[in-house]
Amino acid sequence: MMKSRNCIVPVGLSLAALGTGLALKSFLPQRFDTASWFEPHTSMSLDTASLPSIEITFLRCGSVSIPELLAVRGAASFAPRLIVHSAVLIRHPRATFLYDTGLCSDIHAYLSGRSFFFRQTLARFTLEQSISSHLRHHGLTPAQLDFVLLSHLHWDHVSGVPDLPGVTLRINRVEYEAARNGLFEQEKGLVRELLDNNPVELFDCAGPTYESFRSSHDLLGDGSLMLLPLPGHTAGHTGLLINRANGPRVFLLGDAAWVAPNYQRPATMHPFLWSRVTTDDATARQTLIQVHQFSLLHPEIALIAMHDGWQQELFEHAERTGKVHKLQ
Ligand SMILES: [Zn+2]
Secondary structure (H helix, E strand, C coil): CHHHHHHHHHHHHHHHHHHHHHHHHCCCCCCCCCCCCCCCCCCCCCCCCCCCCCEEEEEEEEEEEEEHHHHCCCCCCCCEEEEEEEEEEEEECCEEEEECCCCCCCHHHHHCCCCHHHHHCCCCCEECCCHHHHHHHCCCCHHHCCEEECCCCCHHHHCCHHHCCCCCEEEEHHHHHHHHCCHHHHHHHHHHHHHCCCCEEEECCCECCECCECCEEECCCCCCEEEEECCCCCCCCEEEEECCCCCCCEEECCCCCCCHHHHHCCCCCCHHHHHHHCCCHHHHHHHHHHHHHHHHHCCCCEEECCCEHHHHHHHHHHHHHCCCCCCC
């Protein structure tokens, strides 16, 4: 008896030490092997003079602050990072639409009844202004939107849909098919409930390679709104690169990064969060590297993640004042 107790104590201590070591390691930077990457020398800058003028407005619906070391793995800082839930209002001469949907006015009713853990972690935020209120402020009714484009089908990107009854949802076919086998049913069918009966139109990123991206979909056929696959976060996760005559090119990254340092370093978010929200770890890392390289090739393009409150505020300021800031 004595002997087995003597055994248990050191094993217990070893396991505790191992657990503590792993927990501490999760906050350390993770090496991405960048030594073998090609050095980007040339960037093809696009002549945007013949493209249409496109207005881009971030509509921030909610926010939460988290310590930087959770948003960026290896950032040794507890400084608050503003994580937001936004939609983007895009006004092209031939279409007015949203990229993602922010939050609806009843979002807390949709979230009540989901698991306690979910509500206390990923679904924790302050509702600031619903998407319907934002649209009213801009003199728009939901019926005046031509469609909504969804970066992916996580709950926080479709949470504005209940305020947009009848508006067509454009969704990457890969994303929609994958969600039918999983995402729709998570958290007691939250995403299915939020999407309600809105009509759905599927698109394919089946067009030619674009810059360094393997395929594309030219949304309106004029080269101004390019949908580009950024898979990994979810299977059919899709970014939108906006080429326009009246301002800098803008690349909306969806959740390929949470905040700019994710693609600048590059670094994932803390592995606890990363593993909770990422469908395919290896593919999501490849996408992060691809976005990192793209940002080096194109310092003139504003790369903006959908949860990055600080980047969105910087962009809005530059857009409204006409002052060009370094946007990366
Ligand atoms: Zn998200």
